[in-house]
Amino acid sequence: MGSLIINATCIGEKPDGIAVYCREIVQGILNENQNRHYIVYINRKGINEMSFLTQRKNVTLYIIPGWFSPDHGFIGHLLRLLFSQYLALRFPKTIIFNPSQLEACFYNKNQVLMVHDLIPMLFHNDPLLRHAKQYYFFKYILGTAIRNAGAVISPSFHTLEMINKRFCPNPGKLFTIHNGIKTPETKPINDTKRKENFILYLGRLSPAKNLAGLINAYRKIADQVPQKLVIAGAGDINLLKEQDSGGDGEIEFLGFVTDDKANELLCNASLFAFPSFYEGFGFPPLEAMARGCPVIVSNTASLPEVCGKAAIYADPYDINSISKAILRVLQDKDLQSRLIKAGYKRVRKFTWVRTARQHQQVFDFIAEGKK
Numbered sequence: 001m002g003s004l005i006i007n008a009t010c011i012g013e014k015p016d017g018i019a020v021y022c023r024e025i026v027q028g029i030l031n032e033n034q035n036r037h038y039i040v041y042i043n044r045k046g047i048n049e050m051s052f053l054t055q056r057k058n059v060t061l062y063i064i065p066g067w068f069s070p071d072h073g074f075i076g077h078l079l080r081l082l083f084s085q086y087l088a089l090r091f092p093k094t095i096i097f098n099p100s101q102l103e104a105c106f107y108n109k110n111q112v113l114m115v116h117d118l119i120p121m122l123f124h125n126d127p128l129l130r131h132a133k134q135y136y137f138f139k140y141i142l143g144t145a146i147r148n149a150g151a152v153i154s155p156s157f158h159t160l161e162m163i164n165k166r167f168c169p170n171p172g173k174l175f176t177i178h179n180g181i182k183t184p185e186t187k188p189i190n191d192t193k194r195k196e197n198f199i200l201y202l203g204r205l206s207p208a209k210n211l212a213g214l215i216n217a218y219r220k221i222a223d224q225v226p227q228k229l230v231i232a233g234a235g236d237i238n239l240l241k242e243q244d245s246g247g248d249g250e251i252e253f254l255g256f257v258t259d260d261k262a263n264e265l266l267c268n269a270s271l272f273a274f275p276s277f278y279e280g281f282g283f284p285p286l287e288a289m290a291r292g293c294p295v296i297v298s299n300t301a302s303l304p305e306v307c308g309k310a311a312i313y314a315d316p317y318d319i320n321s322i323s324k325a326i327l328r329v330l331q332d333k334d335l336q337s338r339l340i341k342a343g344y345k346r347v348r349k350f351t352w353v354r355t356a357r358q359h360q361q362v363f364d365f366i367a368e369g370k371k
Helices: 017-032 051-055 070-090 132-148 157-167 211-224 237-243 259-268 283-289 303-307 319-330 333-347 352-370
Strands: 004-007 038-043 059-064 095-098 111-114 151-154 174-176 198-202 228-232 251-255 271-274 295-298 312-314
Touching (some): 004 070, 095 352, 132 157, 228 259, 283 295, 295 319
8 A cells, every 4th residue: 555645734833724624634544544654744833733643653754844834824825835846746656635725736646635615716805805815826726736636625515516616627536525523522511501601703713704793793682692702713803803893792802712722612602603604614613512502603605514403594694694593592592402402413423533534535546546
């Protein structure tokens, strides 16, 4: 069995959804097939997140400078993109797995490429979303990489449909593999008696997440609910505060939080609100469900596919719709209990073991094509 190269340089000091996927899927892949030899590249700032690699006898680990980290913004992205081309040239006959579309090899038929979403192509005209540079990368460079890759994986059928519509690749090399969810080690509170009383948003602080809409929806009904709104995640807090015109209610901006703090928040929130404009998959709602927290999400993109009947849906473009969804859950204890039970059932469909096994099947698909 040949070696597999994994380009895990997309993980930095403050992991986002893509970094979480990369960390969990790499660990799952190593567990799923321990007979294969793996060559794994990480950047120095991702060492803590990927420390498990040092304990593997079948892993050759290479650590590149921290300047390649996502923590260095555009420069980091550019360096990682160039590094991917270097890997493709150095190992032209070896399967290369790129867990992030931003590190795609332009021309490599042995590449397995994960495309998480197409957000820059959908929102490039919105000045707040600031995706102009990535738009051209997605339109020209990523399109070329997708058409030349040996296999392309997407985390949802919705994203797969978008890839097929935008880039028209060979449908025989497109695969949808849902992400997994890491369930908490300790049993969460399993009823509506949470330790604290707050509405929670946890995720990246990006305008695409519609946090301005959530804030306005909360302000509109703050006099009807005793809960404060807590917003946590990495991103530009100052920009978010500027979009808040003030009013009734209390809003707490926490910024980036550790995994332990995120778990604490999810286990104690009264409601998890995620009115994102677009998601390629959507980790946070499932993470909330796994900890017994009722969830409201947008009725757009991949979220209905991921959340099923375990969430209450709102129109992210309609402030009244978000407000009504919040009130509906907070004012109905029976509904909260039903959502909690449905959430526990829903998350059991998403495991990293299953996800890793399906990834290995894609790698085998590429290996068979090389024979």
